[in-house]
Amino acid sequence: MTSTQTRAGQVATVIAVVLALVLFVMVLLRLDASPRTHVAYLYADTAAFAPDVSGRLISIRVRDNQGVHAGDLLAEIDPEPYELRVRQATAQVAALEAELALATRQVTSQNSGADAALTNVARARTQLKLANETLQRLQPMVAPGYVTQQKLDESVANQRSAAAALDAAVKQADQARQGVSDTRSIEAQIEGARAALQLARRDLRMTRLIAPFDGVVSGLQIAAGTYAQAGRPLFTLVDSRHWYAIADFRETDLPGIKVGARALVWQLGDTAHALPGHVESLGPGVQAEAGGGPGLPTVERSLKWVVIAQRFPVRVVLDNPPPGLMRIGATVTVVVRSGDAR
Template sequence: MTETAGASRNKKFPALIIVLITLLLAGFVLWRLDHAPRTDDAYIYADTVNVVPEVDGRIVELPVRDNDAVRQGDLLLRIDPRRYQDALNQALGRLDVLDKQIALTQRTVNAQQYNAASVSAGVERARAAANQATDTLRRTEPLLSQGYTSAEEVDRARTAQRAAQAELDAAMLQAQQAAAAVSGVDALVAQRAEVEAQIAIAKLNLEFTEVRAPFDGRVVSLRTTVGQFASALKPVFTLIDTRHWYVVANFRETELKNIHAGSPATVYLMSDTSRRFAGTVDSVGYGVLPDDGGVVLEGLPRVQRSINWVHVSQRFPVKIAVRNPDPALFRVGTSAVASLDQGGTRETVR
């Protein structure tokens, strides 16, 4: 009987060991999930821009092909510049004509001003003569009653005074006419400013006929060639910004409490699972569109009455900036796996 009890204990001991190991493994997994959340619901992301010409015209040069890598400042496409060069030449010609017209008109204005000054000097001479004739008449008239002068002398003085005053009035009218005849070049100067603005626009449009890469990137979605007419503000292809690569990882809402910007992360791509890339959390998403419920209708939220017995946690995107990515591996949309080290030192993301 004693042997039977010992054998029973010997059989229970391995089972206890297995249960204990299982519990330890389960505890480690839970601890690991809490301190190093991981998700395979992730993909590679990079910023993109649509390459659009800012002027209309036919494409005469397209030195890039689909999926080509380009450097900042490289020529992406060239629009036929002849129409815009002609517009610039026309505006420059108008400016030259206006400059000559302004110079010619200015000489005419100068002559008018000299004439007005000469007439003004004549007014001063007529005024001096009129003043002198008035003074002579004023001195002569009292002498007539005293017998020192004759009536004829007084009449001549009066006639001279009236004539001098008439000449003064005539000179003043001539001065007003001469002043009114003086023109200016203000209107032509205003036209010149308008033509200068047209020249600036023409130069800008001519510059816009060349579309160059704003940053290092890769050409995608190119579906055209030389000879195609390009419309302003309509995309020709897309340019991926290959300077900065990110992994957008969707984590469960229950895992977000300890995820912060600057948290260290490790990612790898499904296209090559043997390589690991370090990164840091750039930002955590603050909004997603719910699949059901919470829809605002006429100002009020509509919540479905049905209750799911199994509640699936919502996932929120976490944007991870990758350090030293491999340009040969990273492609927008590539599946990835991301894990966060919440026990690591937080870094400042710049």
């Protein structure tokens, strides 16, 4: 081998090494530009499905791990007690409405009596006025002898009788006016009875347990005949409309992660296919070792004797999750395309 060939081989080796170093640096830069983490899992919102009313379950229409759609009937509670309560509330409303009709007629009659009493008062005032005027005309005519004393005495008696009649009419009118009742109490009772009827009808509707959203039944371990108690969960309903990857990223990666940035998610059981998604939110904090605020997630540090970066949860929404592969808690790897919006 000549010296020229030797030098050419050395130059080629140097170039190859330089290219390898450049490629290595580019890969590192690319990795730094796309934060990734293996500390991630799949997540979906869940609802502890509990009835609003208590009663015996007469049928369960779903099985464990079954997919359901919004509006599907999941289970039924014996409706008979609630049907009877509806009938009872309906009868109570009808009885009070009949009582209100009777009271209204009575009030109308009482008002008519009060009006008649006021008419009597007006008539008595007219009679008293006439008696006073007659007495005033007769008094000057007694001395000249134009009117007898007997006639004057009769006029005085008539004036006193008219005054007494007016006083009696006024008292009777006051009594009639005070005796006029109202229907406000019965009307308030009817409003309460109608509200009770609406509640009874609602409870009857709640005996049919309806799926509020598309999801998957989980944790169903009861059969028909079980006594369901209001507010006590019967099973869990997984909201399959939205799936997320909860990824714990180092705090040094967070400046490169923006809300809306595209992300790729690989499942541990299917590393050949990436699931597209986008960053929905970044966690505002975690529980510190000395204790943090209530409700904050806990992300432990694995090396307590070495200062390492804290991890914070980042929520990634999966754009088109395959239903058959989605399981809460499944391990995934998440890569975020920094600065790459949807």
